[in-house]
Amino acid sequence: MKRHLLATIGLVAMSAPAMAADLPARAYKAPPVLVATVYDWTGFYIGINGGWGSSRNCWGIVPLTGATIADGCADRSGGVFGGQVGYRWQSGQFVFGLEGQGDWADLTGSSVSTLNPVYSTGVKVDALGLITGQIGYAWNASLFYLKGGAATARSRLDVWNTASGINVASASATRWGGVVGVGWEYGFAPNWSFGIEYDRLFMGDANNSFSVPNPILAGAANRIGQDIDLVTLRINYRFGGPGSVVAKY
Numbered sequence: 001m002k003r004h005l006l007a008t009i010g011l012v013a014m015s016a017p018a019m020a021a022d023l024p025a026r027a028y029k030a031p032p033v034l035v036a037t038v039y040d041w042t043g044f045y046i047g048i049n050g051g052w053g054s055s056r057n058c059w060g061i062v063p064l065t066g067a068t069i070a071d072g073c074a075d076r077s078g079g080v081f082g083g084q085v086g087y088r089w090q091s092g093q094f095v096f097g098l099e100g101q102g103d104w105a106d107l108t109g110s111s112v113s114t115l116n117p118v119y120s121t122g123v124k125v126d127a128l129g130l131i132t133g134q135i136g137y138a139w140n141a142s143l144f145y146l147k148g149g150a151a152t153a154r155s156r157l158d159v160w161n162t163a164s165g166i167n168v169a170s171a172s173a174t175r176w177g178g179v180v181g182v183g184w185e186y187g188f189a190p191n192w193s194f195g196i197e198y199d200r201l202f203m204g205d206a207n208n209s210f211s212v213p214n215p216i217l218a219g220a221a222n223r224i225g226q227d228i229d230l231v232t233l234r235i236n237y238r239f240g241g242p243g244s245v246v247a248k249y
Contacts, residue, residue, distance in 0.1 A: 047236035076109030177203035
């Protein structure tokens, strides 16, 4: 019995290498596919902004006959705060968008009339609005863009006695103009982005009628030119799914 058992064990031992040679080769398992996360700017968004603005106003007196008489320029600076809503669409690395923005403003200042120093003039810009198109270039979560379109500004105009400070004439005006701007925005979370933007508003020149006859020069109208600079910080929330897509390579 022992001899038969030893013979069987020896036979199995000798046949093991041959059996192993007949086994199929182990299948090759490819390593996991690497992926890269790319930020996607497409979608509707809403946000808030705040910063600084400066309004440059140049007054002119327009007599009944004759050319406009310059009456000095002054810069009015202050804070702005508001919000924006828009939509962006990304194609490759290019981003296109439309945006509406509205801001409360406190850009106030005054100057003494050069034509009649008995009086001083002042302008207060208390509201701003922008309707713009955008075109930008994205590097993943970083977006650089240009914008341009229409702008509106609401202002209060005042004339007062320089010595006493008594207001003698006032008017309100809402005017339309153009705007160009540039900005940079960074997506710091899937649906959130933070940015900084500069805008230049070109509001042009317009005649204004006061509540009483022009105290600076009887019978004349006031022609006021206005340009506004804005620097704002912005935070946006984009609606929809995560702000990224997965690209294989």
